[in-house]
Structure formats: structure tokens, C-alpha cells
Amino acid sequence: MTDRMTPEPRDAFRHFAPVTTRWADNDVYGHVNNVVYYAWFDSVVNAMLIERGLAPRHGDGAAQTLPIGLVVATSCQYFASVSFPTPVEIGVRVEALGRSSVTYRLGVFTAEAETCLAAGRFTHVYVDNASRKPVPLPEGHRAVFESLS
Amino acid sequence: MTDRMTPEPRDAFRHFAPVTTRWADNDVYGHVNNVVYYAWFDSVVNAMLIERGLAPRHGDGAAQTLPIGLVVATSCQYFASVSFPTPVEIGVRVEALGRSSVTYRLGVFTAEAETCLAAGRFTHVYVDNASRKPVPLPEGHRAVFESLS
Amino acid sequence: MTDRMTPEPRDAFRHFAPVTTRWADNDVYGHVNNVVYYAWFDSVVNAMLIERGLAPRHGDGAAQTLPIGLVVATSCQYFASVSFPTPVEIGVRVEALGRSSVTYRLGVFTAEAETCLAAGRFTHVYVDNASRKPVPLPEGHRAVFESLS
Amino acid sequence: MTDRMTPEPRDAFRHFAPVTTRWADNDVYGHVNNVVYYAWFDSVVNAMLIERGLAPRHGDGAAQTLPIGLVVATSCQYFASVSFPTPVEIGVRVEALGRSSVTYRLGVFTAEAETCLAAGRFTHVYVDNASRKPVPLPEGHRAVFESLS
Numbered sequence: 001m002t003d004r005m006t007p008e009p010r011d012a013f014r015h016f017a018p019v020t021t022r023w024a025d026n027d028v029y030g031h032v033n034n035v036v037y038y039a040w041f042d043s044v045v046n047a048m049l050i051e052r053g054l055a056p057r058h059g060d061g062a063a064q065t066l067p068i069g070l071v072v073a074t075s076c077q078y079f080a081s082v083s084f085p086t087p088v089e090i091g092v093r094v095e096a097l098g099r100s101s102v103t104y105r106l107g108v109f110t111a112e113a114e115t116c117l118a119a120g121r122f123t124h125v126y127v128d129n130a131s132r133k134p135v136p137l138p139e140g141h142r143a144v145f146e147s148l149s
Numbered sequence: 150m151t152d153r154m155t156p157e158p159r160d161a162f163r164h165f166a167p168v169t170t171r172w173a174d175n176d177v178y179g180h181v182n183n184v185v186y187y188a189w190f191d192s193v194v195n196a197m198l199i200e201r202g203l204a205p206r207h208g209d210g211a212a213q214t215l216p217i218g219l220v221v222a223t224s225c226q227y228f229a230s231v232s233f234p235t236p237v238e239i240g241v242r243v244e245a246l247g248r249s250s251v252t253y254r255l256g257v258f259t260a261e262a263e264t265c266l267a268a269g270r271f272t273h274v275y276v277d278n279a280s281r282k283p284v285p286l287p288e289g290h291r292a293v294f295e296s297l298s
Numbered sequence: 299m300t301d302r303m304t305p306e307p308r309d310a311f312r313h314f315a316p317v318t319t320r321w322a323d324n325d326v327y328g329h330v331n332n333v334v335y336y337a338w339f340d341s342v343v344n345a346m347l348i349e350r351g352l353a354p355r356h357g358d359g360a361a362q363t364l365p366i367g368l369v370v371a372t373s374c375q376y377f378a379s380v381s382f383p384t385p386v387e388i389g390v391r392v393e394a395l396g397r398s399s400v401t402y403r404l405g406v407f408t409a410e411a412e413t414c415l416a417a418g419r420f421t422h423v424y425v426d427n428a429s430r431k432p433v434p435l436p437e438g439h440r441a442v443f444e445s446l447s
Numbered sequence: 448m449t450d451r452m453t454p455e456p457r458d459a460f461r462h463f464a465p466v467t468t469r470w471a472d473n474d475v476y477g478h479v480n481n482v483v484y485y486a487w488f489d490s491v492v493n494a495m496l497i498e499r500g501l502a503p504r505h506g507d508g509a510a511q512t513l514p515i516g517l518v519v520a521t522s523c524q525y526f527a528s529v530s531f532p533t534p535v536e537i538g539v540r541v542e543a544l545g546r547s548s549v550t551y552r553l554g555v556f557t558a559e560a561e562t563c564l565a566a567g568r569f570t571h572v573y574v575d576n577a578s579r580k581p582v583p584l585p586e587g588h589r590a591v592f593e594s595l596s
Contacts, residue, residue, distance in 0.1 A: 020169045022192040024322075026207070028325070028327075028505075033321075033489070034489065039173050042172045042480070043169070046234070047233070051234075057232075073525070075520070075521065078519055083206075084192065084195075085192070085196040173482050175474065177474070182470075183369040184471050188333045191333055222375045224371070226370065227370055320490040337469050356473070356531075382493075
């Protein structure tokens with residue numbers, strides 16, 4: 001896994017989700033602030049996990065025995081800017097799997113963009129809900145992550 | 150214009166826009182934080198103004214002679230909670246028009262909600278781009294605002 | 299309790315807390331966005347409650363029997379702008395007490411400001427942690443709130 | 448410049464700035480969300496540049512001929528969590544200087560922390576205000592950056 005990311009096309013990603021931009025996302029230069037991309041990454045990864053039954057929906061008591069994914073590292077490279085009110089779409093794939101960890105690669109697209117305007121990485125380490133010690137990825141998680149690789 | 154707002158149905162609003170929720174919108178109780186509703190209101194009003202040619206899109210130099218809408222008052226009442234990743238839809242209507250000001254009423258809906266989960270108000274006063282003094286609402290603005298009443 | 303708020307001086311408030319502004323707080327006009335004021339209000343009220351033992355600090359298990367303050371209404375009026383990196387100070391007082399509710403009045407100050415640049419209201423209704431039904435304000439809460447009136 | 452960052456002590460940094468945490472910074476687990484660290488980094492770097500005359504304060508017309516620092520890459524590693532209302536302090540040093548670029552290393556501290564709870568990187572490329580083409584770092588910028596190395 002090298003440090004440097006490049007502007008990849010849509011077919012480099014396995015899952016896509018739409019995100020609406022917000023007025024407050026724009027900074028004084030009229031472009032979405034660098035911080036906001038991480039709010040998008042976080043949201044798209046967590047919504048995907050909830051949809052696939054790998055993370056609890058709010059109030060889903062049964063799911064509280066699931067291990068928790070702690071965020072241990074994130075990064076982003078910015079190739080071109082985007083501005084509210086343009087909606088974006090985030091592409092996701094699994095880039096690396098460890099014993100307890102999963103690293104996602106993310107790409108930010110607009111409707112016109114042939115390659116992503118920004119690329120990100122996001123690493124979860126799974127820990128036991130009570131002890132907060134790392135645990136092996138459950139088989140169900142691993143199967144989903146492999147399908148996203 | 151009374152202070153108290155009530156949970157109104159969809160047909161009380163004239164314009165609707167979808168908003169995707171974000172993981173970071175949820176607070177420690179697992180519900181969207183009270184602050185975030187204002188980010189939605191701001192975004193939906195400004196996107197509507199841009200779509201209808203009443204506010205500049207980023208980089209739209211010609212539009213810089215348009216008067217600017219300064220936010221002078223906002224408020225929100227919260228009737229029921231919503232949580233990420235549920236998407237929401239915001240309804241908008243114009244509630245009051247003054248010589249230089251427009252007050253929007255806003256309602257937050259989910260797909261299942263028959264009445265809004267939260268209701269908001271948002272008042273813009275239009276000022277000259279250079280002097281920042283209030284100016285009469287331009288005719289084009291007033292016509293659009295009346296169509297949203 | 300009237301709707302309209304006015305720019306009050308510091309001595310109208312009973313508690314003050316400093317807040318550092320953030321680069322992303324500024325909007326395209328170079329001023330703190332209207333949404334951000336609510337993040338300040340929320341933070342200052344909750345920190346004050348934690349300091350005075352009326353709300354749980356994270357991980358404070360014993361405190362989970364405390365009733366929870368649900369936010370039912372907020373509002374803000376904006377008199378003058380402020381910009382990052384200027385730090386602000388938020389003044390707080392209790393404006394109204396009900397059987398189950400408390401309404402705070404808030405004021406946003408900079409070091410030079412003789413009257414507040416923005417004024418806000420923020421109403422908590424206290425509910426039982428389990429049933430989420432309104433409960434009378436506990437005596438300890440009421441005593442603190444009266445000292446802030 | 449290796450990818451991996453480690454928990455460094457305070458004396459690894461050259462500049463410090465306090466940051467107040469916000470209620471909405473906490474996520475459903477009661478810890479500051481991973482996204483928020485980037486809002487802190489952004490704020491501390493930009494405030495430092497403004498204080499040292501290397502970036503314009505809002506409304507500082509004369510400064511509009513300064514080159515602009517565009518954010519091209521950011522990253523963060525999270526070693527331990529922090530929660531509102533605990534205030535934090537951010538340490539900064541310059542880690543790398545290029546012809547047109549500067550990379551900052553950042554560390555997040557609480558009063559008790561002997562080593563940083565999170566470490567970040569933040570790279571600005573300086574571009575001409577009008578053409579948005581990279582320009583050599585101005586001598587004044589380079590001198591300040593070297594003093595922070």
C-alpha cells in the first residue's frame with residue numbers, strides 16, 4: 001500500500017453513494033473545505049456498513065454485540081475543487097484487509113468528472129465492544145469486505 | 150407572525166429538496182444534533198435561490214451585482230428526532246415579505262413523516278453588495294418569493 | 299418572553315465561556331456562518347451543565363440516572379458579524395423556568411464588543427432517561443438555574 | 448518523509464495553539480469524531496499564518512496580492528480519544544519544504560497527555576492568486592517556515 005494516490009476512474013470503485021453538499025461546506029474561496037471530504041467518507045462508509053448489516057442502526061439493541069470499528073488513520077489528496085450546490089458521489093472499495101483491520105479507498109466524483117476530484121483512505125480496526133481490544137474480523141465482515149475489493 | 154410553530158403537513162410547503170444526512174450529524178444520543186438542522190435550512194434556501202437565478206453560483210462574476218441576502222434571524226422547533234443514515238427532505242415556503250426582507254418557513258420530513266419533524270424560520274435582509282445598506286427587494290426576487298408564498 | 303431580542307451588554311449575563319473560532323466557521327463572505335452560533339450555544343450550555351454536575355461527563359456511569367435535557371427550541375438574531383480567527387466569548391443567563399423546562403438567553407461577544415454581536419435562545423425540556431417523558435426539574439437543577447437568572 | 452506517524456512529545460513541536468472543543472464534536476461513542484481533528488489542524492495552521500503576516504485577515508485588501516496556499520494533501524493517525532468538554536492544544540512544526548510547498552506536522556494534546564493523542568500532516572502548495580499556478584515560496588514565507596522546522 002503506497003502513500004501516494006492518483007485520480008482514478010469510476011470503475012476502480014465497487015460501491016457508490018450520493019451526497020448532497022451544504023452551503024457551509026464552502027470556504028472563503030468558494031470551494032468545499034478540505035475538512036468536509038472526511039465527513040463524506042465517514043458517512044458513506046458507515047451507511048454502507050449499516051445497509052449490509054455490519055454496523056448497528058441507531059436503537060438496534062441486538063446489534064450491540066457487534067465489534068466496533070475504531071478509526072485509526074485517514075488521509076485525503078485533493079486533485080480538483082468542487083463547490084456547493086453541486087452534489088457529489090463517493091466511490092468506495094476495500095484496499096487492504098488485515099487480521100483486525102480494513103482500509104477503504106474512496107473517490108469523490110461529480111456528474112461530469114471522469115476521474116475522482118479527491119482520493120481518500122480510511123482505516124477501521126475492529127475492537128471488542130466491552131474491552132476495546134482488537135478482535136479478528138468476523139467472517140461475515142470479511143466476506144463483505146472481500147466482495148468490495 | 151407568531152412565535153410558535155406547529156408540525157405541518159407537506160402541502161403547507163411550496164418547494165422541496167432532498168438532503169443526505171452525515172455520520173457526524175448524530176450526537177451522543179444517536180440523533181441528529183439541533184445545530185445541523187440550520188445547516189440544512191441554509192443549504193436548501195441558498196440552493197433554491199441559485200437554481201432560480203437569485204443568487205450567484207460560485208465563479209459567476211456577472212452575478213456579483215446582485216444584492217446579498219444577509220441572515221438576520223433564524224429559529225427552529227424540534228418535534229421528533231431523526232438519525233443518520235435516514236435521508237431527509239426539506240420543505241420551504243415564503244412566510245413573510247417586507248420591503249427588504251424575506252422570511253422562509255421550513256419543515257424537515259422523512260419519507261414516513263406525515264407532518265414535519267422540525268419547523269424553522271430563516272430571515273434574509275437584502276443589502277447592496279458594496280455599501281451593505283438594505284435595499285428594496287428587486288422585482289425579480291419579489292415575484293419568485295410571491296410564487297413561493 | 300417576547301420574540302424579539304436586542305444587543306445587550308455583558309452585565310446582562312451570569313456565566314461566560316471562551317470559544318475559539320475555526321477556519322471552517324467562515325463562509326464565502328468571510329464571516330462566521332449563521333449555523334455556527336448554534337454550535338457555540340450548545341457547547342457552552344452543555345459544558346456549564348457538566349461543570350456544575352447537572353449533566354454527565356462522558357463515561358460517567360453514575361450520572362446515567364440524571365434526567366436528560368432535550369432541545370425543543372432554539373433561535374438566534376444576528377446584529378454584527380465576526381470572523382475567524384477572532385476568538386469569542388459567550389454569555390449565558392437563565393431567561394425562563396417552567397415545571398420541566400429551562401430557557402437560556404445567550405450573547406456572543408468579542409473582546410471589543412460592548413454589546414453582543416448576536417443573541418440566542420435555547421430551551422431544554424427535561425425527560426426521564428428511560429421513558430423520555432417530561433419530568434419536573436430536579437431541585438438541584440432548579441437551584442442552579444435560579445442562580446443564573 | 449515516511450507514511451507512519453508516532454505519538455510524539457510536546458518538544459517535537461515549535462508552535463502551540465489552544466482549541467475549545469464543541470458539543471457537536473462528539474460522536475455517538477462520546478468521543479471527538481475523526482473529522483473534527485482536521486478542522487482543528489486547518490484552524491491552527493491558518494491562524495498561525497495570519498498572526499505571522501503570511502495570510503490575509505478577513506477584509507485585509509492589501510494582502511490580496513499574497514499567494515494562496517491550496518491544501519493538496521492531509522492525513523491523521525489517531526492514538527487515543529478525547530471528548531468534549533476537554534479543551535485541546537495543537538502543536539505544529541514544519542516537516543518538509545519544497546519549491547512551492549510546505550508540509551506541517553501536527554499533534555493533538557490535552558493538559559495531561561505526555562505524547563500526542565493524534566498526529567496529522569497538512570500540505571499547502573502556494574499558487575498565484577490570479578492564475579492559480581504554483582509559485583516559488585516567497586522569501587518571507589520560507590524564513591518563517593524554516594524557523595518552525
